[in-house]
Amino acid sequence: MQVEKERGFTDMAGSNGYTITKKESLANSIYLMDVKAPRVSKNCYPGQFVIVKMDEKGERIPLTICDYDREAETVTIVFQAIGTSTQMMAQYEVGEEFRDFTGPLGHRSELIDMNREELSDLKILFVAGGVGAAPVYPQVKWMKENGYEVDVIIGARNKELIILEDRMKEYAKNCYIATDDGSYGFHGNVNDCIKDLVNNQAKHYDLVVAIGPMIMMKFVSILTKELGIKTIVSMNPVMVDGTGMCGACRLTIGDQVKFACVDGPEFDGHLVNFDEAMKRVQMYKTEEGKKVLREKEDTEHHPNCGCH
Amino acid sequence: MEDRDRMDILKKVPVSEQDPKVRATNFEEVCYGYNIDEAKEEASRCIQCKNPKCVGGCPVSIDIPGFIQEVVNNDIEEAFKVISKYSSLPAVCGRVCPQESQCEERCIRGIKGDPVSIGKLERYVADWAREHNITPDKPEKLNGTKVAVIGAGPAGLTCAGDLAKMGYDVTIFEALHEPGGVLVYGIPEFRLPKDTVVKTEIDNVKSLGVKIETNVVIGKSMTIDELMDEEGFEAVFIGSGAGLPKFMGIPGENANGVFSANEYLTRNNLMKAFDNNHDTPIIAGKKVAVVGGGNVAMDAARTALRLGAEVYIVYRRGEEELPARVEEVHHAKEEGIIFKLLTNPKEILVNDNGWVCGMRCIEMELGEPDASGRRSPIEKKDSEFVLELDTVIMSLGTSPNPLISSTTKGLDVNRYKCIIADEETGITSREGVFAGGDAVTGAATVILAMGAGKAAAIGIDNYLKTK
Numbered sequence: 122m123q124v125e126k127e128r129g130f131t132d133m134a135g136s137n138g139y140t141i142t143k144k145e146s147l148a149n150s151i152y153l154m155d156v157k158a159p160r161v162s163k164n165c166y167p168g169q170f171v172i173v174k175m176d177e178k179g180e181r182i183p184l185t186i187c188d189y190d191r192e193a194e195t196v197t198i199v200f201q202a203i204g205t206s207t208q209m210m211a212q213y214e215v216g217e218e219f220r221d222f223t224g225p226l227g228h229r230s231e232l233i234d235m236n237r238e239e240l241s242d243l244k245i246l247f248v249a250g251g252v253g254a255a256p257v258y259p260q261v262k263w264m265k266e267n268g269y270e271v272d273v274i275i276g277a278r279n280k281e282l283i284i285l286e287d288r289m290k291e292y293a294k295n296c297y298i299a300t301d302d303g304s305y306g307f308h309g310n311v312n313d314c315i316k317d318l319v320n321n322q323a324k325h326y327d328l329v330v331a332i333g334p335m336i337m338m339k340f341v342s343i344l345t346k347e348l349g350i351k352t353i354v355s356m357n358p359v360m361v362d363g364t365g366m367c368g369a370c371r372l373t374i375g376d377q378v379k380f381a382c383v384d385g386p387e388f389d390g391h392l393v394n395f396d397e398a399m400k401r402v403q404m405y406k407t408e409e410g411k412k413v414l415r416e417k418e419d420t421e422h423h424p425n426c427g428c429h
Numbered sequence: 430m431e432d433r434d435r436m437d438i439l440k441k442v443p444v445s446e447q448d449p450k451v452r453a454t455n456f457e458e459v460c461y462g463y464n465i466d467e468a469k470e471e472a473s474r475c476i477q478c479k480n481p482k483c484v485g486g487c488p489v490s491i492d493i494p495g496f497i498q499e500v501v502n503n504d505i506e507e508a509f510k511v512i513s514k515y516s517s518l519p520a521v522c523g524r525v526c527p528q529e530s531q532c533e534e535r536c537i538r539g540i541k542g543d544p545v546s547i548g549k550l551e552r553y554v555a556d557w558a559r560e561h562n563i564t565p566d567k568p569e570k571l572n573g574t575k576v577a578v579i580g581a582g583p584a585g586l587t588c589a590g591d592l593a594k595m596g597y598d599v600t601i602f603e604a605l606h607e608p609g610g611v612l613v614y615g616i617p618e619f620r621l622p623k624d625t626v627v628k629t630e631i632d633n634v635k636s637l638g639v640k641i642e643t644n645v646v647i648g649k650s651m652t653i654d655e656l657m658d659e660e661g662f663e664a665v666f667i668g669s670g671a672g673l674p675k676f677m678g679i680p681g682e683n684a685n686g687v688f689s690a691n692e693y694l695t696r697n698n699l700m701k702a703f704d705n706n707h708d709t710p711i712i713a714g715k716k717v718a719v720v721g722g723g724n725v726a727m728d729a730a731r732t733a734l735r736l737g738a739e740v741y742i743v744y745r746r747g748e749e750e751l752p753a754r755v756e757e758v759h760h761a762k763e764e765g766i767i768f769k770l771l772t773n774p775k776e777i778l779v780n781d782n783g784w785v786c787g788m789r790c791i792e793m794e795l796g797e798p799d800a801s802g803r804r805s806p807i808e809k810k811d812s813e814f815v816l817e818l819d820t821v822i823m824s825l826g827t828s829p830n831p832l833i834s835s836t837t838k839g840l841d842v843n844r845y846k847c848i849i850a851d852e853e854t855g856i857t858s859r860e861g862v863f864a865g866g867d868a869v870t871g872a873a874t875v876i877l878a879m880g881a882g883k884a885a886a887i888g889i890d891n892y893l894k895t896k
Contacts, residue, residue, distance in 0.1 A: 160644075160645060160650045160651060161650060163651075164649070164650060164651065174606050178701075178706055178707045178708055179708050180700070180708045180709045181606070181700070181709070205708065206708055220606070221606040221643070221644050222644060223604070223606070223644040223645075223646060223650070224646070224649065224650065225649055225650070226646065226649055361692055361695050361696060361700065361709070362604075362605065362614075362695060364604050364605075364646055364649075364672065364830065364832065365672060365673050365830050365832065366614075366672040366673070366674070366691050366695065366830070367674070367689060367691050367692035367695050367696075368674045368676070368688075368689040368691065368692055369688070369689075369692045371676075371683060372683075373683060378676065378678075378682075378683065383830075383831075383832065397683055397783075400685060400782075400783035401683065401685060401783075403685075404685045404686075404712070405710050405712070
């Protein structure tokens with residue numbers, strides 16, 4: 122399915138936009154882009170996210186920061202072109218501009234603010250699932266650059282969907298690859314790989330940072346709870362403003378309601394109510410949600426749309 | 430006008446509105462406003478008090494008899510200039526100010542009849558100026574001193590506009606992708622048209638020399654310390670509003686189909702979900718309950734109605750206690766919103782797929798007045814019932830966003846996370862930092878925020894002059 126980027130750049134007259142300085146295809150339908158955004162680049166850290174709005178009519182799309190270059194004043198984003206908006210985003214090329222690029226939003230990784238001695242005592246395993254390798258990468262890089270060695274698992278359905286492997290290997294002490302179909306690296310999902318490392322290879326970890334699809338983070342959290350390893354996950358629920366205003370991203374963490382945008386996006390994986398979060402993230406994707414939207418679209422210009 | 434009899438002069442000139450049945454299906458503006466003849470006739474009802482009480486009722490002290498006299502004189506441009514001395518957003522205020530409890534409440538005409546329709550006259554003048562491309566006068570002299578304003582809502586725009594008129598070099602930093610704050614994300618199109626009214630008034634503020642930088646979240650993209658130490662701003666005004674929505678804390682509140690009014694309205698107003706040419710989706714709902722009784726609740730209810738839903742307002746007190754403006758309640762009823770008053774939700778019922786399917790409510794009765802002076806609602810025994818619904822919109826008020834206060838050292842807040850600031854000057858606990866509007870008071874009205882922005886502009890000017 123291809124979506125046409127038919128809208129052009131009519132509202133870019135003032136050229137206050139955010140220019141794409143680099144575009145790279147990481148895998149089938151997964152793209153990396155460097156975007157010039159001086160204010161974001163200056164103050165962002167691993168763990169935080171940005172909101173991209175492509176043009177006047179676009180959605181506000183939250184994307185976790187994959188990297189940043191303070192000198193070049195750029196921020197790196199990685200996205201999978203699966204929805205209408207991200208497919209349109211995939212058609213932007215170097216030199217073109219996004220209308221809006223806001224951030225950094227959310228809290229930075231708690232590792233960055235941790236006591237350095239405490240941090241050097243921790244044996245950390247990062248677990249990246251699919252596109253989740255993008256937000257894991259800057260954390261691994263930051264750890265290495267600050268003198269801490271960490272292990273990483275990159276998991277995906279198959280070899281084609283493994284991304285950022287070379288970059289990750291540059292900064293990780295050990296980088297394990299796991300594919301569900303066994304087409305590359307360890308044959309099995311990330312949980313099988315964690316079990317193998319802990320049970321068969323006598324690896325010991327004090328902390329797991331797991332970022333990927335919610336279903337993966339859920340099962341990693343269940344496993345690490347059994348194994349008694351503290352676990353941090355990065356939540357990616359539906360958002361509108363990303364600054365605490367709408368509450369669309371609310372999650373149940375333990376017995377409290379938290380907003381992923383301002384309280385997170387990283388939380389204790391053992392406290393997250395994943396089942397609720399997974400239902401909420403489907404709100405505009407489930408049959409019921411789609412039906413509502415379809416009904417709206419069916420009438421084409423429903424009597425209230427105000428565009429005629 | 431001589432042929433109006435004595436009884437007529439006691440009544441205001443009625444304003445034409447879109448038919449309720451028609452407007453319930455569109456997002457066009459409800460109120461059409463006066464035409465020139467109606468405006469002049471209404472203006473002639475002003476008796477030009479020597480000691481005009483109305484001015485004291487206006488948070489920005491507009492010379493009301495002054496501009497009304499110009500309308501009588503048929504010099505609308507001059508009337509606009511009079512208003513512009515005091516307000517940067519007259520077309521907005523003429524539409525959304527609660528005049529009935531401010532200027533119009535104090536009008537002498539109101540003792541024996543209807544008060545002069547000051548709001549509708551203000552709107553007429555501002556709309557006329559827009560249609561005739563009249564813009565406010567530019568500042569004569571610039572002083573080059575840089576002032577930062579955080580938030581491009583009513584407080585920030587007013588403060589920035591007033592400082593620019595005094596000659597300051599003002600930059601507004603706005604977190605969202607459009608300036609306007611609640612004027613663009615909160616108040617719907619049918620009460621406040623965005624492309625015409627709001628955009629023009631923001632352009633007027635820009636024409637005074639104010640710069641607006643969007644997509645900057647102060648507290649995240651940059652701190653107040655950086656603004657002052659690195660970017661050379663000598664004073665900062667915080668007008669960041671009250672953005673955090675409140676929820677009830679009842680079971681089922683995180684089900685699919687439960688939204689904050691902020692989310693519902695932001696999707697519809699800022700992101701224009703009502704227009705299929707825009708990408709942001711909205712789940713409008715077929716049977717919708719809006720919980721709450723304020724102006725925001727009315728806005729959410731009337732938006733859901735226009736998106737095709739059957740809509741209930743669920744409010745725990747009675748009609749008398751509804752915090753919304755009488756005009757908004759009246760419009761909502763005309764359009765067919767069903768009011769379930771003295772009713773409080775206990776639980777949101779959720780189906781197997783995680784979606785709202787109903788709301789268990791209980792009837793209430795009013796007891797003794799509470800701390801707010803309103804009679805407190807008490808549950809009626811054995812009165813629970815279920816309202817079948819597919820969507821619930823929580824409109825229980827908002828509180829200030831702690832993004833700025835938590836990242837600014839030495840900035841004191843109260844226990845509601847509201848920034849503590851002097852009402853007269855906007856002065857906070859931090860030198861050079863001023864604040865006003867909802868960030869200080871918690872959720873209030875557009876005009877009160879404008880009043881605070883205005884006061885702070887004077888406060889900032891005094892501070893910078895004596896620094």
